[in-house]
Amino acid sequence: xxxxxxxxxxxxxxxxxxxxxxxxxxxxxxxxxxxxxxxxxxxxxxxxxxxxxxxxxxxxxxxxxxxxxxxxxxxxxxxxxxxxxxxxxxxxxxxxxxxxxxxxxxxxxxxxxxxxxxxxxxxxxxxxxxxxxxxxxxxxxxxxxxxxxxxxxxxxxxxxxxxxxxxxxxxxxxxxxx
Amino acid sequence: xxxxxxxxxxxxxxxxxxxxxxxxxxxxxxxxxxxxxxxxxxxxxxxxxxxxxxxxxxxxxxxxxxxxxxxxxxxxxxxxxxxxxxxxxxxxxxxxxxxxxxxxxxxxxxxxxxxxxxxxxxxxxxxx
Numbered sequence: 001x002x003x004x005x006x007x008x009x010x011x012x013x014x015x016x017x018x019x020x021x022x023x024x025x026x027x028x029x030x031x032x033x034x035x036x037x038x039x040x041x042x043x044x045x046x047x048x049x050x051x052x053x054x055x056x057x058x059x060x061x062x063x064x065x066x067x068x069x070x071x072x073x074x075x076x077x078x079x080x081x082x083x084x085x086x087x088x089x090x091x092x093x094x095x096x097x098x099x100x101x102x103x104x105x106x107x108x109x110x111x112x113x114x115x116x117x118x119x120x121x122x123x124x125x126x127x128x129x130x131x132x133x134x135x136x137x138x139x140x141x142x143x144x145x146x147x148x149x150x151x152x153x154x155x156x157x158x159x160x161x162x163x164x165x166x167x168x169x170x171x172x173x174x175x176x177x178x
Numbered sequence: 179x180x181x182x183x184x185x186x187x188x189x190x191x192x193x194x195x196x197x198x199x200x201x202x203x204x205x206x207x208x209x210x211x212x213x214x215x216x217x218x219x220x221x222x223x224x225x226x227x228x229x230x231x232x233x234x235x236x237x238x239x240x241x242x243x244x245x246x247x248x249x250x251x252x253x254x255x256x257x258x259x260x261x262x263x264x265x266x267x268x269x270x271x272x273x274x275x276x277x278x279x280x281x282x283x284x285x286x287x288x289x290x291x292x293x294x295x296x297x298x299x300x301x302x303x304x305x306x
Contacts, residue, residue, distance in 0.1 A: 077218040080195075102225050106237060109225045135222055 002055035006171035015063040023090040060110035077137035084130035257281040271298040
């Protein structure tokens with residue numbers, strides 16, 4: 001999972017999630033952009049922007065999925081726009097806030113903000129470092145047997161699997177069927 | 179709202195949704211063939227038109243759905259006369275004149291042009 005906990009959920013409206021960036025994560029051992037300069041840049045591990053986008057997608061995906069009690073197979077269908085102005089390094093906390101712009105049986109459009117808390121700063125506080133607009137599609141509605149492409153999918157909801165359920169439970173959000 | 183004002187707002191929607199240049203968005207440009215729209219883009223366009231014009235668009239109101247799955251409407255990859263009649267009835271804003279001579283299912287998306295969207299918005303605003 002690329003979010004650690006959902007800290008706020010207003011159904012169909014807003015979801016806030018946090019992600020702690022830890023040096024224990026393997027991806028940081030493989031991602032340390034550096035160049036000789038000028039100015040020289042030392043090899044400091046940095047969380048790849050693509051994984052921040054995945055965290056945004058999971059935040060928005062839970063908001064969209066929750067709106068229909070996780071009945072639909074919610075997939076990230078389109079990244080309309082993403083802007084990130086600062087890198088996330090180990091020891092910092094990312095906060096993703098997702099706002100539902102539109103939700104219906106076909107899917108949803110979600111606007112998100114990204115904030116960073118640098119615990120090492122002199123006066124630690126969340127600072128806005130980015131924003132995004134993502135689109136989610138209910139795969140079963142848009143490409144299933146009754147949909148446009150006539151493609152069949154497994155009946156069970158393979159999108160919201162065990163890891164998502166663990167996240168929901170640890171965040172105090174009811175898991176459907178439990 | 180005038181035709182030109184509607185066209186201007188539709189153009190802004192398409193520039194945003196499809197990442198195309200303003201001058202590519204001409205009235206006759208086909209959303210798929212000329213502007214590169216893929217399936218999810220059609221849903222995005224619906225969302226953005228709703229925001230731009232402050233109205234709701236029902237599923238299947240602007241773009242067709244559930245036509246390809248009905249054997250009455252499609253046979254051997256071609257849209258049948260019944261299918262064409264159904265499309266015309268459901269989508270009065272679409273000009274199917276050029277489609278009739280070769281009604282291949284694969285060409286349905288090509289009939290949706292920028293002008294189709296402008297016409298759709300005009301009808302929606304007039305009915306409001």
